[in-house]
Amino acid sequence: MDLSKVFSPILSKVGQGTPKEDYFLAVKISSSQVLATSWKVAEGKVAIGQIHSARIEGNDFDSLLKAADKVVSQAGSTGSVEINKVIFAVPESWVSEGKIAPAHLPNLRRICQQLDLTPLGYVVLSEALDSFFKEAEGAPLTAILVELDGRSSALTIYRAGKSLGTAPLLQNSDSPEAIVAALENALKQFTDLEALPARIIIYDGKSQLDALSQKITAHPWTGRLPFLHFPRVEILPSDFVIKAVAASGAVQMGASLNISELAVSSPKIVPPRPEIRPEESQQATRESEAELREVSAQEAGFALDADFSEVTLPVKSPPSPANGSAEFTPLPPPVIEKRPDQTTDQTSKKERRHPLNLVGATSFLTTIPKTLFRSLPQPSPPSSLKPPPKLIPLLGVTLLVLILGFAGIFYFLPKATVTLTLALKNFDHEMELAVQTNGSSSSDQKVITGEFLEVAEIGTKKGIASGRKTVGEKAKGNVTIYSVAGVKSFVAGTTITSPDGLKFTLDRDVSVASGDAITPATVSVGVTASNIGATHNLSSGTKFTVASLSSSDYLAKNDSAFSGGSSREATIVTKADQDRLSATLSAELSAKAQEDLQAKLAPAQTLLPTAITSEVSKKKFSKDVDAEAETLSLDMTMNFKGVIFSTGEAIGLFKQEFSSDIPDGYTLTPEESSLTVHQVTVDKKGAIKLDLGLSSKLAPHLNLEDAQSRVTGKSIKQAKASLSSLPGVSHIDVTITPRIFQKFIDATVLPWKKDNIQIEVITE
Template structure:
């Protein structure tokens, strides 16, 4: 070492960490390093397993992949587990999962230093990414289960796991209803897993009627989380325990890792003589109980550091020491600080405030300043500065009061119990009227027409034989006393029922008596087999009979074998091929017509989808049935009609129908009313009639202006007390937006800054 090296500061050594993200059928390994506040991902590995007994092999494979680019002198043996919600119960690792993790770390010579529940890591990640605490429903999609976590203002308030069926919407509805501590659910659902394609599930959930099935104020936004985000969230959460000033920008991925010959490769700069783990099979109850917990930063107790606690303990094996074994053999995690939000004991929900981002702040006392105002004599030079100061303070106070009066805003959601009326009626949409007629249940409408064309192709499935018929020459015999003429095309048949036709007209002389016997009349002629194929290649000496005459009168015989009969099987167009291709083309054009008709709608217009019909079709196939071909193409054009109506007209008709049965104090809610229709009947005048089945929602009348005036400037408790005195309101949720550090429990003083929303339970 040179003299200059002794004067320069030593390069800080990187510490290497391993994260194992555990799933039911997958394991992901991530090796990352920390050097000051700089975090680098050194490698990633992924493996799957199909049996619980294969979990250790999968973990070993994932770790090997993650560490394949590490220098030989770097050894990573301390591990942080990323585990799903179902692995824990009331901040404890379940016994059966603990046994598996214990065996894994023993077999792979690892030392566990902490674990992180994936929802907690995601909460931390979202807070750093978005700059403020978030509120959403986190849904882990497992092979056989859904694990749902309620994230409110950056904190996990509740979690539940439910078995998965073929109906994800119904499954999650049941899970959401277990969150009884809140009246209104977050309007954002985040799906994540460890490999399954979640787009199909997201599509199903977007079609589920959430506003009628669960306590959502608005239809929830449903997002799919990339699996890499989970990995980054785990690294970020773990890094926050080792490097308090870590941010999203500090984390990067690196491909090359410089070898440090002086580095031991053991995390936390421990020597190679570090105490080994206790022997496999040692009773877990020997662990140290209730030890004073210390954060990674030396000398800082937990009371002095506010922020996320992800279950880390410095220099302890969490499966051996930093645990207390309960009677049910479940290991406790280090106690985490509970979110500072009270839960209501009655149906009304406590106000939800936006919490400030939690971060470590040193306790610094400001010095006390003592000063004495100068004494002024009453002359012009002294009075003017005092007046200016007074005017400035008055203006500043006025601006402050004005800002405090006008800037804060609040959203107050009132939860009410609706009354639902089930109705059905025959509704007519007519292009011949312009008014809503309650008596005939007719609303105005109009017909839109559109032409759609397309060219579609498919492979043929039919088969046919092609080839040549057999040909030859026969001698025709006339056994009667009269001559006989046979027309071209007359059919002769062999004893095997193989038929041939005469190529030409032929006349055969009558039989004659020679005195020694009867000589049949005879003549020769060419014949061709009726069907193609080698079956017609008959040998010489074959006897034939005419199909239209008795064999006792006429017959034929070949003296030379027939030839040229061939056949082969080829693809051909069948009737089924044409029918299927036509059906596919018509379905495609029908969907395209629906989409194009929707484009033509203007604001507040609705399209009655079941009214869309094709009224004319032009089609042309490139091949006929029976033609030899492996491909079939169809050119098709169809004209469609669809009936549209105005949403306000239908709502007005429903409202008029409901008025006669509406209870006092209620009003019609068109936004929540839903209906279905049967197949419409088209009449000669162009109008259509259909049966409409409705669920009409009636909501209690709420004087929003009166409520705004009564609760403006009131504390949350006072506002809650007033609102819960109403018979119509069964729940309340409040959300305050204010930049001021004071008045966090007070609604805006300006009534127009309070937005009232109505939700149903």
């Protein structure tokens, strides 16, 4: 949530006069505990109260309310003022589509109602950390944020200040081994990322953080996930996040915060060291010349038995965020409240610097001895030729402590991240080679070995019948054959013909006796029309000639009308319909076979797509040719056989053939390589020849440990000059933290401690 929107109603009142001093609460909720702190911004100063925490003993709302009530009661009271304005900090699991999830929103409302709180808004933990690190390191965050919160543990990946996604950590226990395994499984979900950030930041862990850090650093990340080099692991204190949340609100109210104070849960307070300005030194010299006197340790700048807990934080003019989001601003060094024996003018001139402000500390180191010795008695009387004996050891110890302290600060505190941008070279070539499935490879003859890969495909396809045909039933009836001649036999199928030329056939064999004109012989027999159609439904009394006999000797006549004859136009299956359906299904099975063959390939294998052979093992149509039907279907099984070869073996031939095109210090990157088959020919003996194209990248070979050694203890200019000589390095970025070391870049050197330098590699 944008905190600028939360505080805009309050900020709008700043220009209408002096705003009333106000207090706020920051409440951070996790699955196991609730943390709270109070903070305020008044008269240009900001203060963050004590951190209070309480465990959530159960999984119900009452347990959450009890814990929240405890910490809010502790943090929400400043004596006479009760604080009720609150900002909630929630984990990733509580947010869905940019809003508090419906499962958790009622709980926040009930907490506000029952604890009499006024909610100003909420902020997601990972977003608060992203804002903090952007301000602390001077560059957008690129890291993997790991939130350890029991069953709600999750990770969020940031690249250049942009969230690339969140994934839950599904560990089966809280052991370091289980967390590392869950972290690896969660990172494997980001398959679209070419490289993962080589920085892992862990926060909110309850225990075993040192053991977890060791497990993570011992895990083989680069062999299992796309890390360009081994990731750096950072563990944040438990109170880090809630301070960052309070800081976000303070910045929106116009305050400037000391980021280094937010980075530790219980900061060790170091006595502030005064900075003696040149004009003050000159004034002190004049005063000492005017009046020589012995001074105490307190007057010399040492704070003995002083209470350093009372520290005020000076605030500069509030920044104007470019996008309105919560941003952090480095805090000016804290100053010590003036002592009662100091005048107002002295307090305004002698500003006390924070111990980690190295510029002020250096000035303090060089000016303190002069001030002390100027304050010592001068050799006017013989008894004052030497300083007091008790002060000499104090001066020596002080100087030694300061020298060792600042040497340790310069050695252990600075950290640097050096980002090398590599320019890859293109490597595009074509070559003709042969693939043998029954022989051995030969690099000299440009022959590589291949093998067969088989797959069976089963499919069913429906089609539409397109043939047309007249169909129907034949007319049937009975006739009486008359004979006025001798005995005559007629076999089944004998044709009788009507006067209109319609033909019928006898249904069975019959014989007719001899007869005469007065008493003809007769026999009755069934007949069937030769063709379909209603035209053969003849009326009774129709006379027929029998075969080719004379009608004066033999004659047939129907005593009743013929019936049953009919005809109509119907759709039938043709041979073309079957062929078309077979070709369509065959093409579909071939395409599916190519996909299945590709799916069966190992990561380092390539399939020759145009060298796939097929064979039909089963083919069955639902309708035969000329069968009456509107549709037909086909069931078919086909066996496919493809030829595959080793991608690495082919790339090896390219490396050998075109080795002269690979510059010194560069190497071919198989992960950036792709093979393209342009043409495949297979002769009668089964020999396969193909034109193969390789498109790849040449990457410079870098020794990261050598790169660290090159820049250790070097100035930024020297480091960039040294790294620029490495092959393929096109751009170099150096980031030094804490940011105080970047105030004078030209005078700043990279850490003397080699382990404090991280080398990151990216490609254009």
